[in-house]
Amino acid sequence: MKEAAKSIKPADGKLAVLLPGMGAVGTTFMAGAMMARKNLGHPVGSLTQLGSIRLGKRTDKKNPRIQDFVPLAKLTDVVFGGWDIFEDDAYEAAKHAGVMKNEHLDLIKDELQTVKPMKGVFYPEYVKRLHGTHIKSEKTKADMVEALRADIRNFIKDNGCSRAVAVWCGSTEVYIPPTDVHASVKTFEAGLLANDPAISNAQMYSWACIKEGVPFANGAPNLAVDHPAVQELAREHSVAISGKDFKTGQTLVKTTLAPMFKARMLGLSGWYSTNILGNRDGEVLDDPDSFKSKEVTKLGVLDYILQKDLYKELYGKLVHKVRIDYYPPRGDDKEGWDNIDLFGWMGYPMQMKINFLCKDSILAAPIVLDLALFMDLAQRAGMRGTQEWLSFYFKSPMTAQDLYPEHDLFIQLMKMKNTLRWMKGEELVTHLGNEYYD
Ligand SMILES: NC(=O)c1ccc[n+]([C@@H]2O[C@H](COP(=O)([O-])OP(=O)(O)OC[C@H]3O[C@@H](n4cnc5c(N)ncnc54)[C@H](O)[C@@H]3O)[C@@H](O)[C@H]2O)c1
Secondary structure, three states, X not given: OOOOOOOOOOOOOEEEEEEEOOOHHHHHHHXXXXXXXXXXXXXXXXXXXHXXXXXXXXXXXXXXXXXXXXXXXXXXXXEEEEEEOOOOOHHHXXXXXXXXXXXXXXXXXXXXXOOOOEXXXXXXXXXXXXXXXXXXXXXXXXXXXXXXXXXXXXXXXXXXXXXXXXXXXXXXXXXXXXXXXXXXXXXXXXXXXXXOOOOOHXXXXXXXXXXXXXXXXXXXXXXXXXXXXXXXXXXXXXXXXXXXXXOOHHHHHHHHHHHHHHHOOOEEEEEEEEEEEOOHHHHHHOOHHHHHHHHHHHHHHHHHHHOOXXXXXXXXXXXXXEEEEEOHHHXXXXXXXXXXXXXXXXXXXXXXXXXXXXXXXXXXXXXXXXXXXXXHHHHHOOOOEEOHHHHHHEOOOXXXXXXXXXXXXXXXXXXXXXXXXXXXXXXXXXXXXXXXXX
């Protein structure tokens, strides 16, 4: 059944895309988007740039591009900016990250050099392996938030933007579960004034963004926007938030295969995943406290997909292990191995081995672009708080309170496309009547 289309403000003017953290992922995203808008390269992996959406029945043969269906900001209207704790401009940082080749970076060198990071907010206890030098020196955490807010306002003004969106591409912070200070806006603001140690760097960025009406997506596993105080603030200020931890490499594979095993009622006794990674992210994750944040988001997916309690005989004894080893010679070229011990008819055992030689930031960059454009769309459509329809992009999707997250990639894709149809008042595709995923 068709509903009325939602009222969506047009994508007029320039959009500031602000990244806290301009490392491998951040600069690969910027460089690629700059190349794409000059037709110097193809934005492979981006649904907002390449994806289509089916409307009506399959026989209607209506499949517009997503970017022609919903009013997204154009790449040519994007202005890039961000913060980092090192002062390299985006060209230097991209070279240092070593993801894209110099022959590509040199095509857009001048433009990349104009993106100079603003000074970061950095209390080193949350990322122990880095020693930032380009950092703010305000006295309290409340002052830090105010300084970030001033950065946002100045950036928007100086670059003639009509609005902004933020995607956290900063390092993974140590694992800190929410405490009493995260209970409400009031307790959090008191905590900022008192320099409460439970308030991390990422949480100061998200607080500043939301107070400036800037939607915030969290690409790392730390709790930047999933604690009660920040969710209350997002609702109060009518700002869209989403997270957490970009779903790339191994988890992308896992959330595609696990639903297959479950759909066919095949059993699993073990799933061992290990990775070697040599970039700065790998170095940060070498610290056990930062790895703990990653482990939590990586381990959760199978529990939710397999529904152990419902299928005890198939998944009740599953042993699931995840390892990441910092191995500098590989740089950003991550290598992942999965060993899956499964069983079939009459309990007969089988094995599956996967060896994924991926490029971490090449997989993450299109996600940054899509999140920036979809979060801006959500904001203009008046959709505040947690944007669960963007679960497709996250390892550990945030949900409304008391709901469990949906990890199955194809359910996530259906949910995302149906949300776009719903925004435009188009009929939802439910796959009844012999219809399949488009
Ligand atoms: N496929 C992927 O690459 C992938 C997938 C999922 C999640 N992530 C997450 O995305 C994030 C970025 O990954 P990356 O490979 O670009 O890492 P990176 O180390 O290359 O970049 C992170 C950048 O953040 C900066 N930084 C750290 N703390 C900061 C702060 N408080 N303020 C401003 N800048 C700060 C660092 O100086 C660095 O330049 C990491 O948290 C990573 O875990 C990456």
